[in-house]
Amino acid sequence: MDNNTSTGLYTLSVLTEDKAGLLNHITIIFTRRKINIDSLNVSSTEVHGVSRFTIVTKTSREMIDKVIKQIRKLIDVLDAFVYEDHQIHYQEIALYKVPTKVFLNGNKIESLVRNNGALILVIEEDYIVIEKTGHKNETQDLFNKLEPYGVLEFVRSGRVAISMSKRKTTTLIQQLEESTANKLSIDSY
Amino acid sequence: MNTSTLILEEIKVKKGKVMSGAEAVLQSLIAEGVDTIFGYPGGAIMPIYDALYHYDKQITHYLVRHEQGATHAAQGYSRVTGKTGVCFATSGPGATNLITGIADAQIDSTPMVCITGQVASPLLGSDAFQETDVVGISMPVTKWNYQVTKAEEIPEAISRAFYIANSGRPGPVVIDITKDAQIGEFEFNYKKCERIRSYHPYPAVIEEKIDEAIDLIKDAKKPYLLIGHGILISKAQKELSAFVEKSGIPFASTLLGLSAMPVDHPLYMGYLGMHGNYGPNLLTNECDVLIAIGMRFDDRVTGSVATYAKQAKVIHVEIDPSEIDKNVKTTVAINSDAKAALIALTRKIDKRTYPDWLAKFKACDEKEFEKVIKDEYNPTSEKLRMGEVIHILSEKTKGSAILVTDVGQHQMVASRYYRFSQTDSNVTSGGLGTMGFALPAAMGAKIALPTRQVVAVIGDGGFQMTIQELGTISQYGVAVKVIVLNNNFLGMVRQWQQLFFDKRYSFTELKNPDFQMIAKGYGMEVNKVEHRENLDKAISDLLNHDGPYFLEVIVEKEGNVFPMVPSGASVSDIRLE
Ligand SMILES: Cc1ncc(C[n+]2csc(CCOP(=O)(O)OP(=O)(O)O)c2C)c(N)n1
Numbered sequence: 113m114d115n116n117t118s119t120g121l122y123t124l125s126v127l128t129e130d131k132a133g134l135l136n137h138i139t140i141i142f143t144r145r146k147i148n149i150d151s152l153n154v155s156s157t158e159v160h161g162v163s164r165f166t167i168v169t170k171t172s173r174e175m176i177d178k179v180i181k182q183i184r185k186l187i188d189v190l191d192a193f194v195y196e197d198h199q200i201h202y203q204e205i206a207l208y209k210v211p212t213k214v215f216l217n218g219n220k221i222e223s224l225v226r227n228n229g230a231l232i233l234v235i236e237e238d239y240i241v242i243e244k245t246g247h248k249n250e251t252q253d254l255f256n257k258l259e260p261y262g263v264l265e266f267v268r269s270g271r272v273a274i275s276m277s278k279r280k281t282t283t284l285i286q287q288l289e290e291s292t293a294n295k296l297s298i299d300s301y
Numbered sequence: 302m303n304t305s306t307l308i309l310e311e312i313k314v315k316k317g318k319v320m321s322g323a324e325a326v327l328q329s330l331i332a333e334g335v336d337t338i339f340g341y342p343g344g345a346i347m348p349i350y351d352a353l354y355h356y357d358k359q360i361t362h363y364l365v366r367h368e369q370g371a372t373h374a375a376q377g378y379s380r381v382t383g384k385t386g387v388c389f390a391t392s393g394p395g396a397t398n399l400i401t402g403i404a405d406a407q408i409d410s411t412p413m414v415c416i417t418g419q420v421a422s423p424l425l426g427s428d429a430f431q432e433t434d435v436v437g438i439s440m441p442v443t444k445w446n447y448q449v450t451k452a453e454e455i456p457e458a459i460s461r462a463f464y465i466a467n468s469g470r471p472g473p474v475v476i477d478i479t480k481d482a483q484i485g486e487f488e489f490n491y492k493k494c495e496r497i498r499s500y501h502p503y504p505a506v507i508e509e510k511i512d513e514a515i516d517l518i519k520d521a522k523k524p525y526l527l528i529g530h531g532i533l534i535s536k537a538q539k540e541l542s543a544f545v546e547k548s549g550i551p552f553a554s555t556l557l558g559l560s561a562m563p564v565d566h567p568l569y570m571g572y573l574g575m576h577g578n579y580g581p582n583l584l585t586n587e588c589d590v591l592i593a594i595g596m597r598f599d600d601r602v603t604g605s606v607a608t609y610a611k612q613a614k615v616i617h618v619e620i621d622p623s624e625i626d627k628n629v630k631t632t633v634a635i636n637s638d639a640k641a642a643l644i645a646l647t648r649k650i651d652k653r654t655y656p657d658w659l660a661k662f663k664a665c666d667e668k669e670f671e672k673v674i675k676d677e678y679n680p681t682s683e684k685l686r687m688g689e690v691i692h693i694l695s696e697k698t699k700g701s702a703i704l705v706t707d708v709g710q711h712q713m714v715a716s717r718y719y720r721f722s723q724t725d726s727n728v729t730s731g732g733l734g735t736m737g738f739a740l741p742a743a744m745g746a747k748i749a750l751p752t753r754q755v756v757a758v759i760g761d762g763g764f765q766m767t768i769q770e771l772g773t774i775s776q777y778g779v780a781v782k783v784i785v786l787n788n789n790f791l792g793m794v795r796q797w798q799q800l801f802f803d804k805r806y807s808f809t810e811l812k813n814p815d816f817q818m819i820a821k822g823y824g825m826e827v828n829k830v831e832h833r834e835n836l837d838k839a840i841s842d843l844l845n846h847d848g849p850y851f852l853e854v855i856v857e858k859e860g861n862v863f864p865m866v867p868s869g870a871s872v873s874d875i876r877l878e
Binding site: 128129133136137140144177178181182184185187188189190285288289291292293294295296297298 | 436437440441444445465468495496497498499500501502503504505535621622623625626627638640641644
């Protein structure tokens with residue numbers, strides 16, 4: 113199989129106006145083509161009124177190139193980018209709830225937390241919440257290690273990512289605002 | 302004072318005036334130049350209808366018989382004028398009845414603004430009477446949609462709606478307005494939308510891409526141009542003829558591109574697609590450079606993409622970037638408006654002719670004429686054939702009528718044999734293939750251009766999907782000419798059953814009503830033809846009649862449309878019989 117049709121992991125970064133209903137618009141593009149979304153995160157950006165969707169999905173290059181164009185076509189989408197892992201800095205955050213009593217049995221858990229770059233978020237009478245930031249394999253690894261002690265609840269956030277490009281969001285938006293593609297100007301040809 | 306200054310005066314008077322949301326809807330529409338609306342009232346849109354009562358001088362509203370009819374009428378209106386069609390419908394069932402037409406307009410790039418009433422905003426999400434999530438339902442089939450819950454949002458929502466619907470690649474927009482927003486009062490001001498920072502409908506022509514395209518064409522021995530709806534949308538007919546006449550490149554048209562150029566243009570090779578002409582399909586797999594302008598390589602055009610034009614370098618001129626490389630890989634992509642690209646290409650193209658290449662098309666034409674067309678024009682069968690009906694219609698109108706077709710065999714036959722001589726004259730449902738499209742669409746086209754002859758060609762199946770619009774046609778005396786080609790079958794499906802399902806005619810035969818009695822009941826002039834000797838006069842009578850006219854033509858029951866590219870086959874496997 114060539115690169116275009118074999119499956120890979122892609123991170124989409126979609127800059128949008130902060131408008132209701134956009135999430136639905138975006139997910140429709142995936143569901144129509146029966147593509148699963150692995151994780152999705154929506155957040156505000158450094159620019160007021162502009163949101164960023166970070167979507168992680170497994171599909172082919174050929175497919176993701178079609179999907180990204182359809183996302184860009186949505187009226188309230190400012191721009192959208194596809195990245196492979198080597199083009200971004202990315203993290204996920206995981207929370208683990210374990211019974212407090214397992215901490216009382218020696219310092220095994222404490223060293224697990226320390227050695228895995230995790231931290232203890234809260235300590236309650238009957239449970240403790242551990243927090244770890246990292247890539248999926250890292251947060252999963254800690255989960256695997258905690259599991260024998262009894263994990264009451266585990267949750268992992270969607271990926272957030274920042275690209276290695278030098279592009280500034282404000283510059284991009286300024287360019288969009290000044291674009292002459294808002295109307296047809298035949299005369300200039 | 303002409304009407305446009307009158308309207309401007311009116312707007313000036315109303316500017317800054319306090320008014321209801323309902324009246325603001327009408328003022329906004331007038332500011333957008335709307336004078337025709339197709340719609341159907343109901344509880345949630347009553348304030349707007351009440352306001353409309355006072356606007357009968359500026360706006361003509363046509364009360365259709367089903368909301369689907371409103372959408373197709375708006376599409377017909379739009380397709381022959383380029384203007385944005387407008388529909389009104391109430392919440393719930395009124396709005397859901399619009400969906401088929403909205404989906405049709407979306408896939409066939411037709412500008413349309415649908416305004417739907419919605420339950421009052423405090424009731425949203427509560428399953429209130431006649432509440433449906435119209436924004437949710439229409440999301441996948443609209444270019445944009447928006448729910449208005451406050452009166453003061455109305456002018457901006459409508460100005461955006463019109464800007465989005467009719468710029469770039471056009472499409473349908475739904476504006477859903479809650480009842481309280483229609484009733485609420487505010488100070489009205491209107492500003493036409495001229496830009497949305499997240500929307501860039503007209504990417505500029507990039508000269509380097511033009512140069513790359515010109516280089517490819519320079520080296521070509523068998524260049525071939527495919528044109529589509531984009532030529533008509535961008536009104537690039539003149540630019541197209543300048544391009545083909547200078548470049549000498551033969552061209553063919555998709556279903557929706559028909560009438561962009563007169564059929565008798567010496568470089569026009571014919572019609573593409575599953576039932577298109579022989580040469581234009583076959584030679585797609587022989588050309589060396591394939592230039593596609595304003596078309597999207599629909600699967601009804603390409604057949605199997607795996608074997609489509611693999612030998613050719615492809616130049617794709619397309620305004621919608623998401624269409625580029627979607628179905629067919631391009632060598633050079635020109636992401637721009639068709640007219641702008643044609644001007645740029647024509648400036649740099651060499652003057653050439655390709656006599657040997659053209660001869661190949663000609664040879665194919667002769668073969669197709671012998672095997673297929675001859676017998677359609679002058680059949681030896683006892684029963685009438687669809688082809689001869691269209692042939693006579695084409696001769697008698699000199700190809701200058703607006704031809705509105707429904708979906709099925711009659712659509713393919715009409716598209717094959719009507720020899721368009723005037724532009725913006727082909728109205729059909731291409732991408733969605735919506736049976737029931739033609740009757741209301743013809744009505745909309747005739748309302749838009751009352752001086753043009755508008756002829757609807759419809760099958761006996763599709764006619765019964767929107768037959769109730771005869772009521773609208775009759776109420777407003779819309780002088781459309783309706784021809785039903787009656788084969789007592791869902792003919793196109795029957796043809797597939799014959800060819801690919803061993804003649805198992807599973808649920809495709811129809812027991813039809815007396816169509817003439819029905820049309821008569823709606824107050825139309827009617828006629829019916831069964832025999833060849835009466836056909837000529839019947840068509841003359843239809844064309845010469847002043848008002849709406851209904852003609853039923855009984856055609857052979859099991860006629861087939863050829864040539865045919867079987868579904869999933871290669872264009873070079875096109876069958877002549
Ligand atoms: C709304 C809708 N339902 C079903 C179809 C599938 N379909 C395509 S052509 C056709 C037969 C059309 O029959 P008729 O209107 O009699 O025209 P004919 O093919 O006989 O000319 C059908 C059922 C369709 N295109 N649209």
